[in-house]
Amino acid sequence: MKDINEDIKWAQINKDVLRSMENPRRGYWIALIACVAMIACAVAAEIYQYQYGMGTANLNWPHMWDLYIATFIFWIGMSHSGTLLSAILHIIHADWRKPIYRFAEAMTTFSLMTAGLFPMIHLGRVWNLYWVLPYVTDRGIWPNFRSPLVWDAFAISTYLTSSAIFLFIGMIPDLAICRDNARGWRKKLYTALSLGWRGDDRQWRNFRRTYLVMACFLIPLAVSVHSIVSSDFAMSIMPGWHITTFPPYFVAGALYSGCAAIITLFVLLRYFFRFEEYMTISVLEKTCKLTFAIAMVWTYLNLIEFASVWYGHDVPSKEVLMDKFVGPYAPYFWVMIFCGSVMPFAFAFRKLRRHIPSMFVLSIILNLGMWLERWMIVTPTLSLGYHPIAFDTMWPSMIQWAIVFGSFGWFGMLFLVFVKVFPSVSMYEVKEMVYHRRGLAGKDPDAVLHSRTGSDDRPSSSSSGGGGSPGGGTPAPGLEGA
Template identity: 35%
Template sequence: MSAVAAPLHVEANASPPRLLPPDATYGEVTDIVASGMERRFGRVWWIALGVSLVGTIVMLASIWTLLSEGIGVWGNNAIAVWGFDVGNYVWWIGIGNAGTLISSMLLLTRQRWRAAINRYAEAMTLFAAALAGLYPLLHLGRPWYAYWLAPYPNTMDLWPQWRSPLVWDMVAIASYLIFSALFWYTGLIPDFATLRDRSRGFRQVVYGVLALGWQGSSRQWKHYKSFYTAMAALGVPLVVSLHSVVGLDYAATLMPGWQETIFPPYFVVGAMFSGFAMVVTLTVPIRWGLGLQRVITAEHLDAMGKFILFGALVMGLSYALEWFNAWYGGNDVERDLVLFQFTGAHAWLYWTMLACNCAVPQLLWWPAARRSAALLLATSVAVNIGMWLERLLINIDTLTHGHLPARWGFYVPTVWDWTLFGGSLSLFTLLFLLFTRFVPAVSIHELRELARQEGAAR
């Protein structure tokens, strides 16, 4: 007569979600990644390659025009001295920071899902940071004199001005590029050995040289682990310093909207935010194109979605703090700038930015949205656009609405601004397409470690 009470299950110690198929062997995880890049690439890959190649040629034409005509072909003017060039630089370097930051942070905090995403996140970093470096070089006007920035004994008896954030920036970017390349390549050495051992002929020679004679001996693994972990520990402060310096490029000036102590951390969070969005934007096509659904699972999308949501909250707080400080500081110029951001000539861009960076990611509170590749991709693209607008508006809002009303102006990008920006996106895509063809997009040896940790293989 009494209903039998169902036993109450309390899952206090629910095991973490599995990231690999429960019966995955070392050989299988190796094959999943390696066969993805060894098989024939379909029509989509070739079409994408062709389109990005054309875009890259357009970029070269744009650079040619810039070098032969001068900076005047851009929309920059005597008031808006920084426009697309610096905005795009900050956007790209933000994306360029994220891969190493994500990879290092997740390694140091022992996040197992890192194994599937760190490799292409680092590749993204490398390509984006290299493209970022292109913008300040071109903005010099005469890039062939770029070496004047370096400290070297010269006949002009000149030295760099070490108190300038722009010089710190140069040192930081150059160090960061070399660092990221070493970090990425070191992680690749054991995987190049795997490719060497499964290919024949010319491919074997190329991968063999790249693998540097890796044997997988306990001695090599011991030194490798020691170096790789140390690099991760150094990578986090390096990235934080690099993007803080980018923030200081602005904060060390006297301009309204720039001279704020919040700028360095606000830039670092923005970099992580836009970088994670770019990682997700790349994850969805890579996962589909290389058939990696078994190693890049919904758990990975879920975890990255949480990061984007967290980034959106911190960015929203940072914007709110900027408005609050402008009001609370009582400086008329600062207050006027905030009013201009909301109601001025670029207000529609500012509102779009707030929608993309703060409102749209709120969708990710719902677990189903985080686990849906399509919705997560749409959110990430929105964040990419929003962060791009933020980087652009930081430059043009302040510069066209500074201290002196007589020097309020307007900024309109020209066709050469757009072709350079579109071209840099094309070159990024081109490099990424080639990367997926010739380099394992997922770290194979770390997947094997994951298989052992999860107990799938012993």
């Protein structure tokens, strides 16, 4: 089975992708409205909580953190897949990523924007949020550089900036194609964003270099971000949090939930925008295999964590572990183990891997498991600390659930607006992929370029810089992809 139909014409690629920005299926609009409604729920809940205090969320002593922090970790985790697909797979030349990396990168940026909201929602006095930043004042007051929460602020803002820049840089050649084909406000937008891209040799060279440098920069950043988020827990003294394997465990969990989310969005985009030609079953299958591998790594790290606590003979840690197994939160814990470690074995069956509805459902189940995992990291430790008088079981209130629910709407809305306004399949990279797959790399590039029109007998004297032809009369799309 081929990853992509090699005989697809380059003009056809442009046409298909540009069409996606105009007339999606009705499902798109339904999804968008649903997302906005979800945001409305969350905003109402947040206004109520802001007005009356954090107690409305059912937070109490000792449950000072709950779903907000758990969901924060979940969204940070989600953001890792984009970097995995676009940076790591770019560097190892896995070219099947090309039709799907653009939306994965967008997912990175938007899930970080969602994650960033949670520390604010959870703060008691959110209006003083900027105090965690090391701004310079005459009063000489600095944040506490020993606190993992300050590291968080640095790590997340760095990662958000870099991933947004990376997303933008990767889009420049495609934005030029859009510019050449758009009218009205879109024309103005794309003209500004494409930064005068003409697709000439020098631009391509600089572009390639910048993209590679950004990719190399992002990989360590992605790993460090989730390690730092894990140190919110690992740096503390509490049993169940103070665990050395947390950084790799968090990173594996992050890649896992991110990959599962890619499958979900893959199916949705394929349906909404009729991308059957590009987001092929074969690419889906490869993503599924990748997810399966990461799921197994995550399972392994989970077992390591249990084993090291079990043999560590630290009594409170052991109690917290046992409480996870049999305590009040045990049902959620076992659902998490089932969703996260047992369900991925469905990927082992070729038939299921190639069956889109099953993969859609499965990916959502996996992410449910990963969300539960984060909750099971935060809450059982708080319910069982060191001091027996403070042992307590707490269930989150509707305020918390509404805000968590609404965060999915917020992410969904950002994502859906993005895929409508910007090309969600990378045109130039798909062209590259098709080009390489044709096995024509050794042939005369001019001949290959002109074969797109179906007439191979055109004179080969024309230059290859026609994509953004200054006259604008003949917006020959697709030449940027050379």
